[in-house]
Amino acid sequence: MFKKVAPYMGKYKKYTIRAVIMMCIGIVAKTMPYFFLYQMISPLTKGQSISLGYLMLRVLGVLLSEIIYSFAYVKGLIFSHISAYNTLKNLRISLQGKLEKQSLGNIESLGTGRIKKVFTEDIDMIELLLAHAIPEGIANISIPFAILVLMFVVDYRLALLSLVPILVGIFAMGMMMKQGSSKMDAYYESAAVMNNTIIEYVNGMEVVKVFNKDGDSYKRFGEVVKNYRDFTLLWYKACWPWMAMYSSVLPCLALLILPVGSFWVISGSLALDKLILVLCMSFAVGPSFMKAMHFAGNFPQLNYKIAELEKLMDKPALQEGSAKFSGENRDVQFENVRFAYGEKEILHGVSLELTQGTTTALVGESGSGKSTLAKLLVHYYDLSEGKIRIGGQDITDLSLEALNNEVSYVSQEQFLFNTTLYENILIGKPEAKREEVLEAASRAQCDEFLRRLPEGIETMAGDGGKQLSGGERQRISLARAILKDAPIVVLDEATAFMDPENEEKLNAALDEITKNKTVLVIAHRLSTVKNADKICVIKEGSCIAADKHEKLLEECPEYKKFWDASVSASTWKIKGGEKAC
Numbered sequence: 001m002f003k004k005v006a007p008y009m010g011k012y013k014k015y016t017i018r019a020v021i022m023m024c025i026g027i028v029a030k031t032m033p034y035f036f037l038y039q040m041i042s043p044l045t046k047g048q049s050i051s052l053g054y055l056m057l058r059v060l061g062v063l064l065s066e067i068i069y070s071f072a073y074v075k076g077l078i079f080s081h082i083s084a085y086n087t088l089k090n091l092r093i094s095l096q097g098k099l100e101k102q103s104l105g106n107i108e109s110l111g112t113g114r115i116k117k118v119f120t121e122d123i124d125m126i127e128l129l130l131a132h133a134i135p136e137g138i139a140n141i142s143i144p145f146a147i148l149v150l151m152f153v154v155d156y157r158l159a160l161l162s163l164v165p166i167l168v169g170i171f172a173m174g175m176m177m178k179q180g181s182s183k184m185d186a187y188y189e190s191a192a193v194m195n196n197t198i199i200e201y202v203n204g205m206e207v208v209k210v211f212n213k214d215g216d217s218y219k220r221f222g223e224v225v226k227n228y229r230d231f232t233l234l235w236y237k238a239c240w241p242w243m244a245m246y247s248s249v250l251p252c253l254a255l256l257i258l259p260v261g262s263f264w265v266i267s268g269s270l271a272l273d274k275l276i277l278v279l280c281m282s283f284a285v286g287p288s289f290m291k292a293m294h295f296a297g298n299f300p301q302l303n304y305k306i307a308e309l310e311k312l313m314d315k316p317a318l319q320e321g322s323a324k325f326s327g328e329n330r331d332v333q334f335e336n337v338r339f340a341y342g343e344k345e346i347l348h349g350v351s352l353e354l355t356q357g358t359t360t361a362l363v364g365e366s367g368s369g370k371s372t373l374a375k376l377l378v379h380y381y382d383l384s385e386g387k388i389r390i391g392g393q394d395i396t397d398l399s400l401e402a403l404n405n406e407v408s409y410v411s412q413e414q415f416l417f418n419t420t421l422y423e424n425i426l427i428g429k430p431e432a433k434r435e436e437v438l439e440a441a442s443r444a445q446c447d448e449f450l451r452r453l454p455e456g457i458e459t460m461a462g463d464g465g466k467q468l469s470g471g472e473r474q475r476i477s478l479a480r481a482i483l484k485d486a487p488i489v490v491l492d493e494a495t496a497f498m499d500p501e502n503e504e505k506l507n508a509a510l511d512e513i514t515k516n517k518t519v520l521v522i523a524h525r526l527s528t529v530k531n532a533d534k535i536c537v538i539k540e541g542s543c544i545a546a547d548k549h550e551k552l553l554e555e556c557p558e559y560k561k562f563w564d565a566s567v568s569a570s571t572w573k574i575k576g577g578e579k580a581c
């Protein structure tokens with residue numbers, strides 16, 4: 001377990017070693033009062049008198065031991081926590097790095113709740129390992145073990161008696177771990193499902209409110225919460241009897257020593273002071289073992305959480321090269337592209353060429369695979385087969401940074417971070433000057449609504465950009481893309497939220513940012529489709545035709561059908577609008 005975490009400790013490993021040393025000093029100091037106690041009682045059992053000075057010295061020893069213990073324990077905790085929290089920080093940063101390099105498919109399959117749980121709860125649990133279980137566990141096992149050896153030196157029979165509760169305690173702990181482990185998978189799975197469902201429920205709150213509480217999401221929420229309760233109780237029920245057993249037996253090492261030892265003293269086979277010494281030792285050993293066992297009881301949970309963490313860490317990363325862009329131009333080639341979400345193949349060998357400086361539109365029925373094809377150009381996923389090249393260079397040879405510099409992707413629902421709108425636009429080009437950001441906002445037609453906001457461009461976007469309307473969010477994300485000014489632009493229904501007036505303005509802005517760029521656009525609007533340099537008709541994951549509008553109208557019945565349907569839909573919309581007026 002420690003081995004798996006150790007690589008993330010870096011230079012803080014030495015703090016853990018210091019913590020162990022401090023904790024050992026602390027435990028030795030903690031056991032000393034029992035020896036002083038023995039030294040005070042032992043002469044009395046032999047009828048010897050003791051001086052006040054002798055007594056005071058032992059009392060002072062007890063006080064000093066307590067002070068040393070407190071100091072060493074606190075110092076040990078400081079060292080162990082420095083090491084633990086720095087390791088947690090390193091773990092979280094590495095995990096973030098790994099996630100960034102994974103395909104969206106991997107991330108989606110895990111679910112937001114599960115990922116959040118690993119980032120927070122699961123990694124937090126490692127604090128228990130590094131800050132407590134290792135330093136305190138080692139100290140609480142090794143020092144009592146040394147005292148046990150001393151007991152054997154004093155009287156092996158009493159030492160053997162004291163071993164009985166220890167062995168029973170270890171057996172009970174082992175059983176608790178075994179029984180607990182068999183229920184733990186179900187418990188953790190239910191916790192992960194509950195996390196995912198809670199996040200889904202909160203994200204879908206609007207729907208829940210509109211459709212009352214009869215919706216599937218609300219019912220599922222109730223079910224997963226109940227499941228979590230049931231699996232937790234099952235787990236605890238399996239553990240409780242064994243927990244009770246070791247908790248009651250372990251601290252009572254004197255359980256057998258006292259009656260049997262007293263009998264041996266009465267029968268003359270054991271000196272009274274030896275019994276007192278071993279009794280004092282047993283008081284020092286029991287609580288320490290108990291503490292060590294408590295940490296050991298958490299090991300199955302820790303193992304599980306580390307395994308969850310590893311599952312995320314070990315997910316295969318996207319195929320990513322380290323090359324900079326060195327293509328001859330910004331032509332894009334999709335060559336026999338096949339792609340599947342899980343087992344289901346969505347794209348069945350799509351080949352398509354986008355020429356530098358031209359606009360290519362993807363059209364096709366909903367679910368035909370247009371967005372998926374666009375996302376592959378930004379390398380959200382790895383292909384199952386085929387190649388995507390920019391200027392002749394395979395995108396998997398490029399570093400993600402190099403690819404990001406080449407391609408801007410504007411989807412229908414672009415995520416806004418809960419920071420200022422200015423910062424949200426700045427993501428497009430972090431080194432941009434303020435004037436550039438303002439200009440990009442202006443070109444994306446944001447001026448008018450920014451003027452209305454109390455703090456203008458410095459207004460907070462809200463959680464996921466919820467402070468803004470859909471159209472406003474979209475314009476901010478367009479400003480981001482304008483600022484980025486990448487030579488290849490992917491627009492996924494980028495103007496779906498626009499009202500007619502703004503749509504016109506925005507089209508002008510889009511024309512400007514797409515000028516001289518290689519553009520791949522997924523748009524249902526007739527104007528975009530009609531004016532595109534090339535239109536690719538996607539049907540059930542295959543490109544069945546790619547040409548100009550007029551040519552396709554003549555030669556591709558599928559396109560004609562699509563076009564006619566779009567025309568009649570827009571005519572219907574206009575008529576509907578007239579009626580409404």
Ligand SMILES: Nc1ncnc2c1ncn2[C@@H]1O[C@H](COP(=O)(O)OP(=O)(O)OP(=O)(O)O)[C@@H](O)[C@H]1O
Pocket residue numbers: 108341346364365366367368369370371372373
């Ligand atoms: N993340 C995903 N996981 C699994 N299946 C997905 C995922 N995203 C899309 N799909 C499936 O892939 C198919 C193609 O989806 P895609 O979004 O590419 O279609 P589209 O042509 O862009 O549709 P639309 O025009 O409605 O946006 C659909 O059947 C969809 O259900």
